[in-house]
Amino acid sequence: YTDRIGYVLVLPYLVKKLMEGAIRFVLPDIxxxxxxxxxxxxxxxxxxxxxxxxxxGSLAFDATIGYYxxxxxxxxxxxxxRALILVAPGLLIAGISVMxxxxxxxxxxxxxFARIFGALELGLGAEKGAxxxxxxEIRMGLMRGRGPFSHSIHAGVFLxxxxxxxLMCGIRGWPKLLGVLASLLSFFSLSSIALQGIVLSSALVxxxxxxxxxxxxxxxxxxxxxxxxxxxxxxxxxSGVIGLVGRFLTFNPMTAYFRQLIWQYATVSVxxxxxxxxxxxxxxxxxxxxxxxxxxxxxxxxxxxxxxxxIAIFLATVLALLSLSQSSVRAMPGDQRFYRGIAISLxxxxxxxxxxxxWGNLQxxxxxxxGACVACSQQSYVKIRIQA
Numbered sequence: 353y354t355d356r357i358g359y360v361l362v363l364p365y366l367v368k369k370l371m372e373g374a375i376r377f378v379l380p381d382i383x384x385x386x387x388x389x390x391x392x393x394x395x396x397x398x399x400x401x402x403x404x405x406x407x408x409g410s411l412a413f414d415a416t417i418g419y420y421x422x423x424x425x426x427x428x429x430x431x432x433x434r435a436l437i438l439v440a441p442g443l444l445i446a447g448i449s450v451m452x453x454x455x456x457x458x459x460x461x462x463x464x465f466a467r468i469f470g471a472l473e474l475g476l477g478a479e480k481g482a483x484x485x486x487x488x489e490i491r492m493g494l495m496r497g498r499g500p501f502s503h504s505i506h507a508g509v510f511l512x513x514x515x516x517x518x519l520m521c522g523i524r525g526w527p528k529l530l531g532v533l534a535s536l537l538s539f540f541s542l543s544s545i546a547l548q549g550i551v552l553s554s555a556l557v558x559x560x561x562x563x564x565x566x567x568x569x570x571x572x573x574x575x576x577x578x579x580x581x582x583x584x585x586x587x588x589x590x591s592g593v594i595g596l597v598g599r600f601l602t603f604n605p606m607t608a609y610f611r612q613l614i615w616q617y618a619t620v621s622v623x624x625x626x627x628x629x630x631x632x633x634x635x636x637x638x639x640x641x642x643x644x645x646x647x648x649x650x651x652x653x654x655x656x657x658x659x660x661x662x663i664a665i666f667l668a669t670v671l672a673l674l675s676l677s678q679s680s681v682r683a684m685p686g687d688q689r690f691y692r693g694i695a696i697s698l699x700x701x702x703x704x705x706x707x708x709x710x711w712g713n714l715q716x717x718x719x720x721x722x723g724a725c726v727a728c729s730q731q732s733y734v735k736i737r738i739q740a
Contacts (some may be wrong), residue, residue: 387664398631422723447537454497508546520693
């Protein structure tokens, strides 16, 4: 709950700045606000006024405060660069802790904090007295490190999300080196989605470099070819793109298959309860699917709160990406790469949200990154419009 404590501390300042007109509201701002309000409405419809306000209000609070704090804080790309410099040392410490846990086969970060604040079942395993090998899977001779994160998957996704930012921000020297190294240490989470994130981010950054030198290559062409290839694979393959990724690009194909089943049965729940979802209740599924978790954040939003909340947040993300693209076209060459790096970071994180559920520090990262994306793109647009 440390992120929520931070939100409470900055709330008076945030309200004051918004009342002073610190930002010019645009469509993504409104969509995030409407999506959060719908969370409260949905919970109220599922649990009544008192409990609904309590549960929905806390979730809506988390979804909006980080976003709007970033929205008023990042006034330009230079603010974004300063933030990357400030967080680089802490990010590296987190990455090193994940690496050390993986190599040493010892979850020392979680154990240390458990001695101080008490053990959490989610972080340290469900069975009392269970060994580290029972609580943590060993892959390629390494333990899946998690460091200060609540899950090894979260550790990997959180760290790798910074890779495009540091590669394309234009910062030189030790901050860039620390940031890139910390991002690459996501490997030691031994998470398929983290390794896919490294490959995808690196490929997109490399494509950006190549397309600036090859006249016939551009992002539109790449998106069209990629979309066409995905549709072709869905036609010629019985399992589609998701099935192929699960079969060939994951450590555990059974886990990927289970995620496919989650999509299959949870989607039915969405169609049966499209407006207000089912709250925290379990969705209908076969009895042998013991776990009720939904490992897909976009799907979870729709199941829990209904389609309006999920569509609002997703559409805000898409509009933020489009806005960054437009700002990139208008910007100077040095800033163009940074805009694209921000877009790649948000895109890869949004893509991961189809197979990963966000909470805690990873949820906070998404909220802040989304707000920063909208803030930077809007500030660029205002500057250019004034100059024109």
